[in-house]
Amino acid sequence: MKRHLADEQATIAFAEAVYRALASDVAGWTLLLRGELGAGKSTFARAFIRAAGHQGTVPSPTYTLVEPYTLSTGLFYHIDLYRVSSEDELHYLGLDELDDGCCLIEWPERAPGIVARADLDLAFSYEVSGRTVCASGLSERGRALIQKIN
Numbered sequence: 001m002k003r004h005l006a007d008e009q010a011t012i013a014f015a016e017a018v019y020r021a022l023a024s025d026v027a028g029w030t031l032l033l034r035g036e037l038g039a040g041k042s043t044f045a046r047a048f049i050r051a052a053g054h055q056g057t058v059p060s061p062t063y064t065l066v067e068p069y070t071l072s073t074g075l076f077y078h079i080d081l082y083r084v085s086s087e088d089e090l091h092y093l094g095l096d097e098l099d100d101g102c103c104l105i106e107w108p109e110r111a112p113g114i115v116a117r118a119d120l121d122l123a124f125s126y127e128v129s130g131r132t133v134c135a136s137g138l139s140e141r142g143r144a145l146i147q148k149i150n
């Protein structure tokens, strides 16, 4: 599925639609947020976490790598692997233990192990105006979600 996102508000609305489509069963989802610097990955993550009920700021996990959110709707992890250079560092982060929640991962290319067990791939790219997102399902429920939001 490919969709043009004309402005920031369109990225936010897209994130809200994705959240609504998986809201009944958030546990164990892994969403890959791909795209170059400034493509809209954090904008998506912030809007998704707010759609899940979080009020207040959604700080960038660039330095902490993982920002957890315990909400009444479930557990969410906002992850940014930009600064990770080797998969060994991830051991230490315990990413394997985060499968109780819904993981939103920026720069997932840094961790091929995580990519292998993801449900949804969201690739953001620049257009002359705004952005485009290409969404694809990587698991059975990921593909079902794409059908649902299409």
Ligand SMILES: Nc1ncnc2c1ncn2[C@@H]1O[C@H](COP(=O)(O)OP(=O)(O)OP(=O)(O)O)[C@@H](O)[C@H]1O
Pocket (backbone or CB within 6 Å): 005, 006, 007, 008, 009, 010, 011, 035, 036, 037, 038, 039, 040, 041, 042, 043, 044, 106, 129, 130, 131
């Ligand atoms: N559809 C859109 N059209 C135009 N601008 C957008 C769109 N979506 C988000 N933006 C803007 O792009 C800028 C960068 O967004 P964001 O921080 O989400 O990027 P990012 O992919 O997380 O970057 P990084 O790789 O540095 O973490 C923000 O100013 C945001 O408002």
Ligand SMILES: [Mg+2]
Pocket (backbone or CB within 6 Å): 041, 042, 043, 106
């Ligand atoms: Mg970001």
